[in-house]
Amino acid sequence: MKIIATYTIKGGVGKTATTVNLAFLAAASGYKTLVWDLDPQAASSYYFRIKPKIKGGSKELIAGKTELDPLIKGTDFDNLHLLPADFSFRNLDLVLDAGKKPTQRLQKLLQPLEKEYDFIFLDCPPSISLLSEAVFAAADVVLSPVIPTTLSLRTLEQLKSFISESKLKKLKLLPFFSMVDGRKKLHISLMEEMQAQHPEILSARIPCSSEIEQMGIKRMPLGGYATKGRAIEAYQQLWQEVLPHLQSHQQK
């Protein structure tokens, strides 16, 4: 089982679309896949038409009183399950802080699912918080969407230093460009500049596309309604780039 967190400090950069679409591609290749919607905004749950509610809320869940498995829902796609969000997740930081060893809590909760799933995607809320630390402690890979703007570059640097300060040596940060507008010269030149400075940025570029926006109307992953197009090809390329990092990564 490998855990992939999609994470940014900044919101609205295509994080949930990435989680949902990569999880769809993983499941479509036959991998048993789970998405855990940790964001109280519940966008992943919305895309899968699953009610953002879990019995007992975050308190019981984090306290370990509720097992994860009975809360998991099958999506409309083979091999793909979702652990829905709950509005109480807005207080996850507080709930984590109230317990023992808060940063190791998620890792412990996910352990019983080891044999059930090949991949678990954590869709995280945007912020740097105790929850982020717990997510980083549990994850093998952090996928971080970056919009080609100077401000985003600053955010990426913040994230890198946060991870490095947290001494998470095994954690692999994989940034990639998201919401790219190929017609904007500024985007192109910034991406070249940023990639020169940060060679770890993956080469797949997720376009800013109406096809992706349609996900909100269709309420399903891109692959559920489209088989061709720039957007789906970009996600396929991204998944192909991420997969070797997961296969070569040491088990936590």
Place this chain on the structure above:
Amino acid sequence: MAEIPVHFELPSNLNIEKFISRTAKKFPLQLTSQYYAVKTFYDSFDWRLYDADLICELNQSKQFSYLNLSNYSNEQLISRVDLENMPVFASDFASPVLVQQLLPLLEMRAMLQLSCLNLQCYHLNILNNDEKTIARLTIEEYESLKHRVSLELIKGYEKAATQLSEFFLESLELKVVKKPVLVAALKAQGRFPGDYSAKLDINFDPNTPAHKAIKTIYKQLLQVIKLNEQDAINATDTEFLHDFRVAVRKTRAGLSQFKSLASEEVSNRYSAYFAWLGQTTSLTRDLDVYLLNFEHYKASLPVAMRDDLNPLGEFLQLKHKTAQQELAAQLKSKQYLTPLIDWEHYLEKADKSIDNKLSIQEFANARIWKIYQRVIKQGSTINNQSPPVVLHDLRKSCKKLRYLIEFFQNLYPETDIKSVLKALKELQELLGDFQDSAVQEQALLQFKTEMMAGDYPEQTFIAMEALAQMLEAKSCQARSHFSKQYAVFVATRNRSLFKSLFVSKT
């Protein structure tokens, strides 16, 4: 939560259209696909997949063609592999997954078509208010069987599945089905899964007169001969002829062991007939065995020599082809058919000339004990200097003893019979290794002589000599282990068991 039934049969008065419309009134649903398909089930003649709790089913439509491998008992899917045409043998699957799963079970057995069903297939999603799929339905509308509905549960939506299942049972009066559609398809053909086995399994009443009871044995053996006959002629796979020959051999053993239960005329006529039948089919079977062992023969040689043996394989194939043609001609001849029909008539008739009052229990005890003592007598005279022929004679006696015990095994406690059979099998295996290796070595040298008249490379003869030496060494090794294995067979525990089973009741 109680287990939710997932497989249903539609009552005759409910057609698919009505079923869908009545379900749709209660549960929002969406038809996702509908197509005409053909479902074909496969297994070996001796039901090796069914014995391993498997169903092998090829599903074909205009859009797809795939093979499903699922569990027989719970219909859970194990593998689904795209496949256009079904090969005859598991070794010929292009998919490594299928080869890995099926070859160890099927080995040399051909996969035969059990049943072919035409159907209209419907896939429906049951939706909630968010248009999220909360259960899936597959409807199979068969041309000649009752229509079936399968409910696929979706994790986290078990409550909806329960409601749906209750609605099917209570409102639509569907019936839960626990057996796969294959069972219904076979029933329509007058068959059932596992309806063939070459093994005898006869439950005798111990008090039945012996002369009546042995006819039941002969009848079952005749049935095996008849069931395998056509595919032995067609050479569908090697085991049809093998089962055919084993049944012939057992009949011969019966005719020699049960002489007192038939007239002299019957014994003489059919002993000669079944002996002829054994000889007539022997060359093809021997060549089958050499060809089945061929890869093993190659593997036993040094790597550099292995390919040198290939011309022997080609020679054996040619020889086999001729032998098979001759066998097919013999099994279609009057010389084969007429006595077999007479034999069948004889088995149906009451034999008034027999003046033997023994019950089958008394007869079995006495017969088994007699042959057991013969085995002991022959075995105890064998030492390291004894010629091969005495081991061969002992092997023949062991074979008779084995057949007798197998014929009558249901007259005795199962665990005890298993123990004596195990002890006997181990001794037989050793004697088999000794003799078969020696026979194969001799055959190999004979083939070499025949091949020398042809245009075969010298390297092949060198490889064949190396193989002959290897077989000789194997035979010698088995010979050297005889005393030890025989000592196990005649150990006090085994002797006591034989005595308690077959003497105390006489």
